[in-house]
Amino acid sequence: xxxxxxxxxxxCGSTHPGPVTDHFDGxxxxxxxxxxxxxxxxxxxxxxxxxxxxxxxxxxxxANLPALSPRVSAKEARVTYIGHATLLIQVAGLNIxxxxxxxxxxxxxxxxxxxxxxxxxxxxxxxPPIDLVLISHDHYDHLDVPTLRLLDAAHRPRVIxxxxxxxxxxxxxxxxxxxxxxxxxxxxxxxxxxxxxEPMAHGSGRTPFDQMQTLWAAYVIEAAxxxxxxxxxxxYAGGRYFREVAKRHGPLxxxxxxxxxxxxxxFMADSHMSPSEAVQALIDTGARxxxxxxxxxxxxxxxxxxxxxxxxxxxxxxSGLPLQxxxxxxxxxxxxxxxxxx
Numbered sequence: 199x200x201x202x203x204x205x206x207x208x209x210c211g212s213t214h215p216g217p218v219t220d221h222f223d224g225x226x227x228x229x230x231x232x233x234x235x236x237x238x239x240x241x242x243x244x245x246x247x248x249x250x251x252x253x254x255x256x257x258x259x260x261a262n263l264p265a266l267s268p269r270v271s272a273k274e275a276r277v278t279y280i281g282h283a284t285l286l287i288q289v290a291g292l293n294i295x296x297x298x299x300x301x302x303x304x305x306x307x308x309x310x311x312x313x314x315x316x317x318x319x320x321x322x323x324x325x326p327p328i329d330l331v332l333i334s335h336d337h338y339d340h341l342d343v344p345t346l347r348l349l350d351a352a353h354r355p356r357v358i359x360x361x362x363x364x365x366x367x368x369x370x371x372x373x374x375x376x377x378x379x380x381x382x383x384x385x386x387x388x389x390x391x392x393x394x395x396e397p398m399a400h401g402s403g404r405t406p407f408d409q410m411q412t413l414w415a416a417y418v419i420e421a422a423x424x425x426x427x428x429x430x431x432x433x434y435a436g437g438r439y440f441r442e443v444a445k446r447h448g449p450l451x452x453x454x455x456x457x458x459x460x461x462x463x464x465f466m467a468d469s470h471m472s473p474s475e476a477v478q479a480l481i482d483t484g485a486r487x488x489x490x491x492x493x494x495x496x497x498x499x500x501x502x503x504x505x506x507x508x509x510x511x512x513x514x515x516x517s518g519l520p521l522q523x524x525x526x527x528x529x530x531x532x533x534x535x536x537x538x539x540x
Contacts, residue, residue: 214362214411221381221397226410227361229399229468232435236465238406244465250500257494259317260530268326269293275424275535277452279527281318282495283340283430285454286325290389290421294330297340297430298349304339304496306404312339312496315503319530322348330387331374333359333367334430335414336402339496346370358385358393362402362412381415391421396443399435400469418447423537426452427483431492433468434475440482452535453485457510457526458493461501470499473510477517480524488524489533 218224228234267288270276275289283297300322305311328349334340341363349355350371357367357376364378379385385393396416403409416429416439427443427450434440444450460472471479473490480488493506507526514521525533 214413216361216380219380222361222413227402227413228410229397229401229433229435231438232399232433232468234401234410234468236401236468237409238403240465244462244500248462248500250461250497251502253497253503254315257316260319260528263319263530266320266324266326272422273536275422275426275452276532277426277454277489277535278532279319279489279491279529281314281316281529283334283456283492284318285428285491287419287426287428288326289419289424289426290387290391292329292387292389292391292421293326294332294419295325295328295349295355296332296428297334298331298345299339299342300345300348301342304337304342304498306338312498314496316495316529323352325353328353328355331355331357332393332417332428332430333357333363334398334416334428335360335400336363336366336404336412337431338404339498340430341366341404343370350374358395358417360395360413360415379415380413387421389421391419394418394420394447396427397439398429398432399439400430400432416443418443418450420447423539424451424535426450426454426535427485428454429456429479431456431469432471433466434471434479435468437478437482440479444482444484448484449538450483450485451537452487452489452533453480453483454489454491455479456492457490457506458495458501459499460506461499466499473506474513474516476510477513477519477524481517481519486523486538487533487535490524490526493526 270288278286287294303311383395398416400414402412455476
């Protein structure tokens with residue numbers, strides 16, 4: 199019954215009608231050169247037979263956070279961690295929101311599914327004007343229809359997403375401008391900025407019945423003399439995508455990399471990086487600054503609360519990199535990025 203309800207809510211079965219490519223076989227998307235071992239049924243079975251460690255019901259919210267700036271200086275970028283994969287990227291006069299999720303559960307329904315333990319840094323109504331929303335893929339912890347409806351009503355932003363998601367997003371955001379894109383596309387933004395749609399190793403599906411029918415993507419934002427890479431959710435996949443993004447777009451000024459939901463590694467590796475792999479991904483991208491996300495908000499993996507940040511610190515110490523090169527932000531923390539040349 200739960201699956202049937204989720205299927206109805208997600209309007210499953212909307213296969214992308216595009217041509218066959220090196221990552222689309224005419225019916226399903228895939229990550230070239232990798233095998234997909236994880237599945238919704240396998241995930242549920244593991245949770246039933248090997249329950250994850252206890253997490254806190256809730257963690258304290260940061261106190262006395264300042265109001266968000268309406269815009270930032272043209273000479274810098276400000277990346278603010280709202281929570282999980284939701285970040286506010288302010289650059290070149292643009293306010294960009296990634297994978298916005300304000301709901302209490304990452305689920306098709308709000309009475310069942312992974313529950314938020316860390317609240318968003320600011321209520322939705324306290325956001326500055328949002329010009330652009332980036333969606334990395336359709337999993338519920340990245341594509342939250344209730345949040346998107348509220349953003350549509352309040353901001354009417356431009357929305358950019360991978361292939362196959364335009365129908366769902368247009369229905370959720372009828373007043374907003376929605377477009378979908380393939381890996382390798384370059385999209386013009388306002389203020390002379392560009393968005394590059396990049397490959398990542400992940401998957402898609404909002405029910406057991408619509409798996410791999412929409413694409414997943416990372417993004418490089420090129421603006422104000424800077425390049426910032428946002429990997430919404432990805433496995434390491436031997437590091438090739440990180441090395442390729444460095445070759446295509448380097449030098450990168452910032453790499454925003456996921457570090458959570460990595461246990462058990464034998465099951466999660468096709469979709470999620472471990473913290474040590476995130477450190478290697480930072481090295482692969484050559485980015486001069488790293489920023490972690492996708493941790494300690496929803497219990498999606500089987501690692502303990504706080505484990506991702508602790509493991510990342512160990513990996514950074516082992517790597518010999520300066521610890522400050524990879525920030526594990528607290529909710530509400532901002533990273534300021536400036537171009538290397540004035």
